[in-house]
Amino acid sequence: MSPSDVANQLLYDELLTFLQTAFDVDEFRKLLKSWYGRGFVSKLPGPVASVEEFFGSAVDNLRYHNHIDGELFDRLLNERPKHPDAIQGLRRLWDGDGGGGGGDDDERNPSRSRRRQLAYRATNGVIETHFYKKRDEFMDFIGRALVLSDYAREEHKNIRMLSTFMADTVETELLRKIFSRGRPATDQGLQICLANPHSKFAEARAKAMGKAALAKKSGNNPPKSKFKSPVDESKEGLIKIIEALCPTLSWDEIAEYSKYDHNKLTDKAREKGAGHNIEIRFYDTILAGPLWFFGDLLVMGRISAINSALNLPWSLIVNDVDYSGDLYDMLSKEFDQVWAGASQEQVP
Known part of the structure; x- marks a missing residue:
């Protein structure tokens, strides 16, 4: 596994844990429908047998070609303002995984970073x-x-x-x-x-x-x-x-x-x-x-x-x-x- 693969998997695991802790299934399903209607997720989870499978499928659908959009963390913070530390921790993992959010040029120019994510x-x-x-x-x-x-x-x-x-x-x-x-x-x-x-x-x-x-x-x-x-x-x-x-x-x-x-x-x-x-x-x-x-x-x-x-x-x-x-x-x-x-x- 390459370092970027390890980082991606770590982000995936931590995001999965956070969502299961911060949301119940029905609440997050409604939120996903809203995000889907606004083009933030690729598709909605299908029928699943367990809570773990639902959130696992949800995290998969938050990714495009194994890539998580950096704006996801702003949306999570808007939904869960009482969990800033946990969400910032997820963002730091994302910044380090090569997912489009890192790099000095992109930090100085967030507009450029966003366009890179969209182009990806x-x-x-x-x-x-x-x-x-x-x-x-x-x-x-x-x-x-x-x-x-x-x-x-x-x-x-x-x-x-x-x-x-x-x-x-x-x-x-x-x-x-x-x-x-x-x-x-x-x-x-x-x-x-x-x-x-x-x-x-x-x-x-x-x-x-x-x-x-x-x-x-x-x-x-x-x-x-x-x-x-x-x-x-x-x-x-x-x-x-x-x-x-x-x-x-x-x-x-x-x-x-x-x-x-x-x-x-x-x-x-x-x-x-x-x-x-x-x-x-x-x-x-x-x-x-x-x-x-x-x-x-x-x-x-x-x-x-x-x-x-x-x-x-x-x-x-x-x-x-x-x-x-x-x-x-x-x-x-x-x-x-x-x-x-x-x-x-x-x-x-």
Whole structure:
């Protein structure tokens, strides 16, 4: 057994002992379900014959490829604040086992350490792929991405969002949470890049979204005239951005904004977003799908000719700090290129 294997086994044994002492089975099962829903554990324990087997299975499921996430100890301390010494002892074992928490560089830069842990559990940079079933599940998926980005311990993040209209993919409340994590006006702000509603690409996407929405309701293919125009789709997205920035906005104000033309509504969104240093641009190119960057995590969507991006798989991708040119880096460069070519105005 190598020294790291011995350390891993010691941590495993000590963690198993602590959990059996500090929690009963039903209580910890509920806690695991909560952690599973937030993406903290790989799976839930199945039926077991004894308490020992349950906790043994639980510890196995706290590990990804024999790797225990360093944030586990913060979560345990939150649940058991009366056991700080025992939990700190577990953390010291983890720091010494090569599990991603040690090393002078990582101690000076906990954000870098966290990204290393995420990259360790990822496959080719992809931590998780979400297949849409219900809107609530999609919102939970985006919520998990925000939670994981928070664990990078950066107070504010560089938020970059590349989408078509942002009309149907994300709820206003979740968009508000995303904006709250953006860097303040004194630093690099929030970059939102949307399709020019007068472009051929925007027209094609509006038709695809209309077909998907109407087919979901009736299974039919109604006349083209019943689809929303790309300008209307874009205005809907801009109003959603304004609502996310202004929690106290009244229905009368929303109704009034809906009467604005597209340029005036864009100016209003920029005005409301001044405190977040929001910059909105419009692109004319063709995209493969939405790209939402939350610091060093990326949520990537896909599009098709007959569907909304919401109904297609989404991937959660981490920036591997030890590798230049990974999937995150490639898509980050794509965003920067689209952003550089985008305009603040929409020309018919």
